[in-house]
Amino acid sequence: MSATPSAADAYAPTDRTVPTRSRERASYDRDLVHAILDADYLCHLGFVRDGAPVVLPTLYARVGERLYVHGSTGSRPLRGAGEDTGLPVCLTVTHLDGLVLARSAFNHTINYRSVVVHGVARQVTDPAERSTALDALVDHIVPGRVADSRPANAKELAATAVIALDLHEVSAKVRTGGPGDDPEDLTLPHWTGVLPVTRAYGTPEPADDLDPSVTVPDYLAAR
Amino acid sequence: MSATPSAADAYAPTDRTVPTRSRERASYDRDLVHAILDADYLCHLGFVRDGAPVVLPTLYARVGERLYVHGSTGSRPLRGAGEDTGLPVCLTVTHLDGLVLARSAFNHTINYRSVVVHGVARQVTDPAERSTALDALVDHIVPGRVADSRPANAKELAATAVIALDLHEVSAKVRTGGPGDDPEDLTLPHWTGVLPVTRAYGTPEPADDLDPSVTVPDYLAAR
Numbered sequence A, B: 001m002s003a004t005p006s007a008a009d010a011y012a013p014t015d016r017t018v019p020t021r022s023r024e025r026a027s028y029d030r031d032l033v034h035a036i037l038d039a040d041y042l043c044h045l046g047f048v049r050d051g052a053p054v055v056l057p058t059l060y061a062r063v064g065e066r067l068y069v070h071g072s073t074g075s076r077p078l079r080g081a082g083e084d085t086g087l088p089v090c091l092t093v094t095h096l097d098g099l100v101l102a103r104s105a106f107n108h109t110i111n112y113r114s115v116v117v118h119g120v121a122r123q124v125t126d127p128a129e130r131s132t133a134l135d136a137l138v139d140h141i142v143p144g145r146v147a148d149s150r151p152a153n154a155k156e157l158a159a160t161a162v163i164a165l166d167l168h169e170v171s172a173k174v175r176t177g178g179p180g181d182d183p184e185d186l187t188l189p190h191w192t193g194v195l196p197v198t199r200a201y202g203t204p205e206p207a208d209d210l211d212p213s214v215t216v217p218d219y220l221a222a223r
Helices: A030-038 A076-081 A127-141 A154-159 B030-038 B076-081 B127-141 B154-159
Strands: A042-049 A052-063 A066-072 A087-101 A109-123 A160-166 A169-175 A193-201 B042-049 B052-063 B066-072 B087-101 B109-123 B160-166 B169-175 B193-201
Touching: A030 A052, A030 A087, A030 A109, A030 A169, A042 B042, A042 B052, A042 B087, A052 A127, A052 B042, A052 B052, A052 B087, A052 B109, A066 A127, A076 A087, A076 A109, A087 A160, A087 B042, A087 B052, A109 B052, A127 A154, A127 A160, A154 A160, B030 B052, B030 B087, B030 B109, B030 B169, B052 B127, B066 B127, B076 B087, B076 B109, B087 B160, B127 B154, B127 B160, B154 B160
Parallel strands: none
Antiparallel strands: A042 A052, A042 A087, A052 A066, A066 A160, A087 A109, A087 A193, A109 A160, A109 A169, A193 B193, B042 B052, B042 B087, B052 B066, B066 B160, B087 B109, B087 B193, B109 B160, B109 B169
16 A cells, blocks of 8 residues: 555655655555545544644545535634635544554554545635535535435525635555564463444434424435 | 533633634533543644644543653654643544434534643653553553553663643533524424434454464453
8 A cells, every 4th residue: 555556546745744654554545545535524624823733623525636624604714714825724534443452562553544634725615616515515424415404595605614625735544454463472361453443323313303204214224 | 511610620711712603512621521531542633843734643541630642752743742842732532422414404513522622742751650651541542451461661661752731721512412403494304313423342353363262351342
């Protein structure tokens, strides 16, 4: 995965997307980056405010080579992204896949898949793109939901800011597999292996005011 | 939760810990902050490098009013935290608890519990505190594991950097409950409610080189 594919299939590494350690875990493969981004919808968005870092959780969706993040027009990052220069951000997505228990405390680690995107976020002002982005956000989180909900009206659209971040300066990092114990530790008596971790969905809980004749839609029941 | 408790029970709000929106969801309650931090071990750590934000996933543990994060001595944030001035950071922890499906696309949201910590991270140089921190990291992620693994030796301790971040400027944000549809949407025919989301653990997977006579320890089997 650390081999560099052709330009069309990979993002070009930059100073800040080449990690200082565990470089063998880094990848710039476009399909891998897309797969990691599409497997989640909650990211951590970092920006600088008054010289200090701020990291906020937020929802996102990918459309081609662009990520969309939405929020209130009054929120800080959204306001910054509306200025002429845009807002420099770092958007990070992390799937935790397993706790890796080595025989030595030192070699404990986690299995994960992460993507880090650096770039300048800009507010989306074009009405058609805003509408596309908002639909993508709903359908990315709950596929099928756009067709089964009331579309936003003009007042709601006006109250929603959407920012776009293009996928140019991007890297993925992946760790898989079992523990890497040192040879001299292999005979120690401790259990060693991986405890898998996943995101799980429970039984849908109807709202108190839902008409009891409305059944759980297929797109939720299958989850 | 938005009421301000006595100073001993709450963190003092500051300009950057009072949100610009959804203020009713913000809390400075110490017990709530501790509970959210203790229920997870993966955070997103933000810092500024060459004027731009960087957000990296990393493991943490809480000991009293201090968070510990560890990493290689060669990693960027750890190096920065070793300088005299320390490293200004923002450490954010987010639990996703549910997808909230309203009848209107606009009112879709998520249930979550998050904590945002602002402060200056500093490298821990005291050997006793470093050892305490590393034990806390292992036992916070897998309670009981410190007693069932080989302790770090001098060489390993030297290769591990630990940074500390004190809990002074801290806020929590929590959203719970069902959808908040507008009154005029209540008769729309769409299913509405919450799809619960949790972190789930699978069956422990023994390493290929594990002696088959070593059984899964109780502290893992119970998870």
